[in-house]
Amino acid sequence: MADTTTNEAKISIKVFVDKVKKRVVYAEADHSFVDILFSLMTLPLGTIVKMLGKHADTKFEALGSLNNLYQSLKDIPESYFATEECKFMLLNPRSLSYDHCKNLKLKIDRTKPVKYFICESCRSKGYRTSCYYSICNKAICKICGGLMNTPHSFDSSICVGDGGVFVSDIGNFIVTDDFYVMPYSVAGIFRLLTDLGINDTSHLEEIKLDMDSEQMVFLLKIALSLDSPFTRLIFHRNNPIRTGLVVYGHGSTSDRSAFIKKEKSTCSNIVLEISLQKLTGKLLFAEAKEDFAEFLFGLLSIPLGTVVGTLMNGASSISCMDNIFKSISNMSVGRYLKSQDIKDMLLEPHFGQEYSSKNKLFPIKGTRTLLEVSMPNTSAANQKSQVLKDMLLKKRCTASYQLKDPRLNKQLLLQSSMFFVTNDLVISPSSSQLAMNTLNKLKVKLDDIEKYEISIGLEEVSNSKIKFFGLRLLKAALRSRSTLTSILEHHLKK
Known part of the structure; x- marks a missing residue:
């Protein structure tokens, strides 16, 4: 040859x-x-x-x-888009x-x-x-x-x-x-x-x-x-x-109550349902609608120079x-x-x-x-x-x-889709079997789980709290394999 x-x-x-x-x-x-x-x-x-x-x-x-985020995007069936x-x-x-x-x-x-x-x-x-x-x-x-x-x-x-x-x-x-x-x-x-x-x-x-x-x-x-x-x-x-991947999340003094909300909100929100292990406080996984998955997948389209300069100064x-x-x-x-x-x-x-x-x-x-x-x-x-x-x-x-605008009603993913998100941003269509397999892999019992609902308001994209959340997530995703823990640990502490 x-x-x-x-x-x-x-x-x-x-x-x-x-x-x-x-x-x-x-x-x-x-x-x-x-x-x-x-x-x-x-x-x-x-x-x-x-x-x-x-x-x-x-x-x-x-x-x-x-890397996990991009592979997840490849693996999700086209029927969810x-x-x-x-x-x-x-x-x-x-x-x-x-x-x-x-x-x-x-x-x-x-x-x-x-x-x-x-x-x-x-x-x-x-x-x-x-x-x-x-x-x-x-x-x-x-x-x-x-x-x-x-x-x-x-x-x-x-x-x-x-x-x-x-x-x-x-x-x-x-x-x-x-x-x-x-x-x-x-x-x-x-x-x-x-x-x-x-x-x-x-x-x-x-x-x-x-x-x-x-x-x-x-x-x-x-x-x-x-x-x-x-x-x-x-x-x-x-x-x-x-x-030597960095774990972030030590720069915020935000009150936990500002993010964890059980009541209904009149504004548009991204809502995450977080599952924690009671014994250790370890974040197990999150479930979210298509809006959070869209936000995460959208990170892959941002140029590196925009990340370094425009977003992170x-x-x-x-x-x-x-x-x-x-x-x-x-x-x-x-x-x-x-x-x-x-x-x-x-x-x-x-x-x-x-x-x-x-x-x-x-x-x-x-x-x-x-x-x-x-x-x-x-x-x-x-x-x-x-x-x-x-x-x-x-x-x-x-x-x-x-x-041609490829979206449907300005949506990239179909509405009413639910997604399972791991700590290191593996995203999959949500299913009970996937959740049980994850718990079995982590050796966590059902009575050792507690759930929290975190709501991120979208009524003002320029709102400093919202932008701060997004920047922390992006920064953690660049260097950490514990992304969700890095951005949510202060808001889930008891």
């Missing part, structure tokens, strides 16, 4: 290690490597879960409970920077290009001015009820110009062990060495790394769990990796990702970042699912795909932006089509 890997692209970086303390001090890399680090900010969490899940190394898992399109959309969150990332030297995101489908019947009847398109070939046409399974092409090419995708190619960059990126300078290196307490440069040794896409994904996998990914890669590659608890975000924020436009549009794209990546859950707890809105982006200001100054030109071109090519 022919070797299919010999021509695969590789990126070379120089890593400088402290031979005495066996740690990486910094790496020296060009735009190709930095482009990949920066591209992570544009990727939805679900895309990153898929990307890391395909890596062969299984010694550890990044992203806490989100409002339409087959809804499940497809949730399983395949799209980044609006996808066409830019296709130009990266290493293809770490193996997501297939978007395919578009229209209704052949409507097109043949000349309904061009009111046609819909879908990204799922099982969609039902809103006009005639036919199947939207006819492929249709739109021009989706993006011109990134000369040099890198996000950063220029005029020089090299310094990347610290915890992924802070800065333009290369001797003065910068000296400051870094001094800060690390290194005075004797004879302790330093240069190691060259030639990385293909699989090795790059492995490095990123480490960076999503540990604070020193280069050191782990160089010195501890063959050792079992213990992620650069303090996501994943140090390497926080440092990448900080690096982009501090990097100047023109000489290093290619344009202000690029910087905005990285710091405030678009939430690519226009049709998201109405039960989201965060004040972020779905953004239309590039095919439907509103016509922007066409002043001469703005016309100089290549990003803007590409968007305008796509708008002209697709002005007669609009994306």
Whole structure:
């Protein structure tokens, strides 16, 4: 069999290690490597879960409970979704920077290009001015009820110009062990060495790394769990990796009565019924309606940069990702970042699912795909932006089509569905057999169970208490496999 890997692209970086303390001090890399680090900010969490899940190394898992959440989404039958399109959309969150990332030297995101489908019947009847398109070939046409399974092409090419995708190619960059990126300078290196307490440069040794896409994904996998990914890669590659997952829930002094409510409420609520073990106070599982499951599944569509920047103000608890975000924020436009549009794209990546859950707890809105982006200001100054030109071109090519809303009455999941949620965010359609199997597995007797009802009001998405609940859940899901315990322990204490 022919070797299919010999021509695969590789990126070379120089890593400088402290031979005495066996740690990486910094790496020296060009735009190709930095482009990949920066591209992570544009990727939805679900895309990153898929990307890391395909890596062969299984010694550890990044992203806490989100792996279980994504697998649950795959396993739930389509009959529980409002339409087959809804499940497809949730399983395949799209980044609006996808066409830019296709130009990266290493293809770490193996997501297939978007395919578009229209209704052949409507097109043949000349309904061009009111046609819909879908990204799922099982969609039902809103006009005639036919199947939207006819492929249709739109021009989706993006011109990134000369040099890198996000950063220029005029020089090299310094990347610290915890992924802070800065333009290369001797003065910068000296400051870094001094800060690390290194005075004797004879302790330093240069190691060259030639990385293909699989090795790059492995490095990123480490960076999503540990604070020193280069050191782990160089010195501890063959050792079992213990992620030291964080358990959250020690920052709130909220009164338990503010969350536990037995009475009926006039506002819209997400209600959780929590089962605890009386003897230990351990959270066993939760049951919830489709609204809570929709909120959880919707987390997978949020870009990492939105999580780190917009939602968590650069303090996501994943140090390497926080440092990448900080690096982009501090990097100047023109000489290093290619344009202000690029910087905005990285710091405030678009939430690519226009049709998201109405039960989201965060004040972020779905953004239309590039095919439907509103016509922007066409002043001469703005016309100089290549990003803007590409968007305008796509708008002209697709002005007669609009994306079909895959939801039913704005619902992604069918109403009246009940779901069983474990501590580590495994979600399944609720059943008595599943509950009994769980109790048997945990060796808990029926008379050792107590239940609490927790109600989260949705009348004001901007309400600080509600947003705080959602942020704590998301933060715990990123790093913990005890997500529900992490966010509810203060509200369930006796």
